[in-house]
Amino acid sequence: MSYRIDESIISNFLTNHTRPLQLSALPSDPASRRCPICRDSYHAQDPSYLHPLLPADNPEYPVQVLNCGACRHIFGRHCIERQIRASQPWSHVCPLCRVSWFPAPNAARTGMVGEVENALSALARVEIQDEGVRNEMEIVERGLEAIRERLYSQRWI
Numbered sequence: 001m002s003y004r005i006d007e008s009i010i011s012n013f014l015t016n017h018t019r020p021l022q023l024s025a026l027p028s029d030p031a032s033r034r035c036p037i038c039r040d041s042y043h044a045q046d047p048s049y050l051h052p053l054l055p056a057d058n059p060e061y062p063v064q065v066l067n068c069g070a071c072r073h074i075f076g077r078h079c080i081e082r083q084i085r086a087s088q089p090w091s092h093v094c095p096l097c098r099v100s101w102f103p104a105p106n107a108a109r110t111g112m113v114g115e116v117e118n119a120l121s122a123l124a125r126v127e128i129q130d131e132g133v134r135n136e137m138e139i140v141e142r143g144l145e146a147i148r149e150r151l152y153s154q155r156w157i
């Protein structure tokens with residue numbers, strides 16, 4: 001089972017579900033001025049990079065999680081991405097409050113979608129003359145389409 005999170009999910013999360021904070025916007029207690037993951041003090045955001053872009057060797061600025069249920073936690077820009085890229089079963093949840101930032105990756109579901117898509121394209125290639133058989137095949141096709149819809153709708157695949 002792979003817990004690797006797709007690149008498009010990572011970039012969507014960092015772009016749309018985190019926002020950079022000014023150091024002056026942080027609470028004044030010392031714990032809030034440090035990244036809760038690496039414990040380093042936050043730096044101001046480097047104005048030469050547009051959030052969420054930040055080269056790996058640049059010091060991290062604070063980012064706050066947005067629009068992910070109740071989680072409003074603040075982490076360092078690098079550490080939050082490292083958490084998501086760790087490919088662990090918990091890489092999609094906030095390490096402080098356990099809210100899911102997005103649904104867990106599910107390799108099994110991705111595989112099922114591929115198989116259903118293949119079956120539907122095979123059906124589309126078949127030429128059927130007999131009307132009775134064609135009616136039966138339409139039932140099969142509608143069933144596969146309903147399964148595909150469910151697989152797509154629940155999660156991000």
Ligand SMILES: [Zn+2]
Nearest residue numbers: 035038076079
């Ligand atoms: Zn950190």
Ligand SMILES: [Zn+2]
Nearest residue numbers: 071073094097
């Ligand atoms: Zn949280």
